[in-house]
Amino acid sequence: MPEPLHLLVVDDDAGVLDLLRRYFAGQGFEVSTAADGAGMHAALARKPADLVLLDLGLPGEDGLELTRQLRRNWNGALIIITGRGESVDRVVGLELGADDYVTKPFDLRELLARVRSVLRRSVPAMATAETAEATFQFAGYCLHPLERTLRNGRGDAIALTTGEYELLRVFVEHPNRVLSRDDLMERIHGRNAGPFDRAIDVQIARLRRKIEPDATAPELIKSVRGAGYLFAARVQRGR
Known part of the structure; x- marks a missing residue:
């Protein structure tokens, strides 16, 4: 059997991390979590992710700065999760290289559909x-x-x-x-x-x-x- 796709969720809300970890694991994904930028980089060093779900409102380096860092040397799939209502944050995230964005509060089924849609386009084996x-x-x-x-x-x-x-x-x-x-x-x-x-x-x-x-x-x-x-x-x- 092929290995499950690896999803990395980066969010400083422990409740959101637990919810998404359990939900996506139930959908057949391997799920890693991180609460900040340092944790994100450490998780990616341990095992590359097929897709990163990245919250914008993180402590220290926020999600936009982390998006900028990721896109310097990584072209994997990236979806931004944001609780910010301003469209400028979504636009800036896309400008920096995000493939899609989801606004909080989100519907889990919609988020799953977005993840699968991006992965269909990003994983070569699915061609x-x-x-x-x-x-x-x-x-x-x-x-x-x-x-x-x-x-x-x-x-x-x-x-x-x-x-x-x-x-x-x-x-x-x-x-x-x-x-x-x-x-x-x-x-x-x-x-x-x-x-x-x-x-x-x-x-x-x-x-x-x-x-x-x-x-x-x-x-x-x-x-x-x-x-x-x-x-x-x-x-x-x-x-």
Whole structure:
């Protein structure tokens, strides 16, 4: 049998840690917990996690700073849990590289659905054979779904978070077609975009900084006013 996926929960509320540990263990996950940044780093050193659930309101270094630290050398799946009502915290978290966010108080079934959705996109073993074998070449880049890597013309790997990779994959599979924010949210996060949900906009901005010659004047990912986004590249599929 395959090993269970490893989930690391970081929260300074002992009740929340116990609740999530018991709930996700009951869903077949291996669960580790930490109450602060030091505990998070120690847990990851003991065993890499497939996904980190990270609370923003932590003592000492808060969740945003820990997100920044994680994204310096780790591209695993990351979901922010926040009790803060301000949308700016969610936007900043996404800007720093989180793949999704959940606001407290949360419904456990919704949180489980979010976790599974992100893991489906981030764990290579979950890729289907048909799509995993294909490669996508565009504008001097090559996207390898089997390896979940993006390489430039020199063969150098470009680090992508789970959200960035999945967004790019949707674009290369639907080139020169206008995709609305709802289309993208549904394909990537499994839900529609709310009126104040900027998750897609933030991830597009991050992806542009990695693949556009000039992110302020994008040539590949174009905004279509009032409609959404268009991937304006010639895409070739290979094997």
